Amino acid sequence: MLMTLVASDLDSIASAVGYAFYASQLDQQRAFVPLVQTARDDLYLRPENVDVLASSKIEDLDLVCLNDVEPARLSQLGASFALVDHNKLLPAFGEGKVVAIIDHHADEGFHTDASPRLIKLAGSCSSLVTQHFGPLLPSPSAIPATLADLLISAVLIDTSLKPVPDGKATADDVESAAFLIPLSTFVTLSGTWVKSKAGELAAVKGSVGHLSGRDLLRRDYKEYAIGPWRYGIVTIPLPLSTWLAKSGAAGTGWLLVQADIEAYANEHGLQMVIALTSYNVVDPLKKGGKGVHARELVAFISDSKLAPLFAEIAKDPVLKLGPWRGGKADLDGKAWRVWQQENAKATRKQVAPVVKTILEALEASEKQ
Numbered sequence: 001m002l003m004t005l006v007a008s009d010l011d012s013i014a015s016a017v018g019y020a021f022y023a024s025q026l027d028q029q030r031a032f033v034p035l036v037q038t039a040r041d042d043l044y045l046r047p048e049n050v051d052v053l054a055s056s057k058i059e060d061l062d063l064v065c066l067n068d069v070e071p072a073r074l075s076q077l078g079a080s081f082a083l084v085d086h087n088k089l090l091p092a093f094g095e096g097k098v099v100a101i102i103d104h105h106a107d108e109g110f111h112t113d114a115s116p117r118l119i120k121l122a123g124s125c126s127s128l129v130t131q132h133f134g135p136l137l138p139s140p141s142a143i144p145a146t147l148a149d150l151l152i153s154a155v156l157i158d159t160s161l162k163p164v165p166d167g168k169a170t171a172d173d174v175e176s177a178a179f180l181i182p183l184s185t186f187v188t189l190s191g192t193w194v195k196s197k198a199g200e201l202a203a204v205k206g207s208v209g210h211l212s213g214r215d216l217l218r219r220d221y222k223e224y225a226i227g228p229w230r231y232g233i234v235t236i237p238l239p240l241s242t243w244l245a246k247s248g249a250a251g252t253g254w255l256l257v258q259a260d261i262e263a264y265a266n267e268h269g270l271q272m273v274i275a276l277t278s279y280n281v282v283d284p285l286k287k288g289g290k291g292v293h294a295r296e297l298v299a300f301i302s303d304s305k306l307a308p309l310f311a312e313i314a315k316d317p318v319l320k321l322g323p324w325r326g327g328k329a330d331l332d333g334k335a336w337r338v339w340q341q342e343n344a345k346a347t348r349k350q351v352a353p354v355v356k357t358i359l360e361a362l363e364a365s366e367k368q
Helices: 010-026 040-045 047-055 125-136 145-159 171-183 191-205 213-218 240-247 253-268 308-314 348-367
Strands: 002-005 032-036 080-084 098-103 117-119 221-226 229-236 272-282 291-301 321-323 336-341
Touching: 002 010, 010 032, 010 047, 010 080, 010 125, 010 145, 040 047, 040 213, 047 145, 047 191, 098 125, 125 145, 125 171, 145 171, 145 191, 213 229, 213 240, 213 253, 221 348, 229 253, 229 348, 240 253, 240 272, 253 272, 253 291, 272 348, 291 308, 308 336, 308 348
Parallel strands: 002 032, 002 080, 080 098, 098 117, 229 272
Antiparallel strands: 221 229, 272 291, 291 336, 321 336
């Protein structure tokens, strides 16, 4: 048995389901099981997942969720692991054997004997999974339309097929989309169709106004560890102004946002939480009042030894952090910072390596 491990977003789920299907076509002697690292009762936190899975004819009960298994026992039961959309086996899975990796994040340098070990820049991991397996299949017709729908939806929601440098789509994304579209229930790859579908998916993804502060934090959360420190990075598809307004009456918003983040840090045993907001704002200088993408970064640190990270991340040339444009932030200056992220193209994929490098330097200085 081989488990394919995923996180919780649509690209992760599509990558794992796609990997399991593709691999099973090439090796029918083993069972390939996609595992979603989200509790079953938490699937509702991502409305875009619910929507796309339903339209792709995949039921909740078709997925194996994190609370359906005991992660640490999987290796004892004979499972090995193929990692998609991340490239380091999480501690919860113990000393599991990683036999394959397909990922589009920064290479963390683990599991170097995995084969394939495909870690490459792309807008969507689903694109890399398709690009790897597509040429190996006996015939593209072996791919069911529902799977093609799932994979192309993941590519669209992450890239809108807008090419770099203005967008996130690389050649792999464009080529995988061209491969999948004729196999899907979508009948055209015209620019109009792409823009319409991408906009529809983005609107569903942003439908999170009903979620509590705690739910906003856990809907797109990834955890990391460097030396003695554990920290989490979350992405929230709302501006801070909306989150603050959701949190309480005027003057109490920051208190409640801070309480939500501190409680979440305590719940997970974290010394640091970084929350990345992602949203569109109307630019009056743009013709027709078109929206432009914007990001903010909120950092909370409970361990004073990590305080130097504030200054280091503030001057990072990739993120280009500047003064928050939302007004006066009622924050404890020792434990909190909030910035406007001037490089709105920098996602968690760029933030995580920056934080990792800074923390590794801090750890090294601690040992001296």
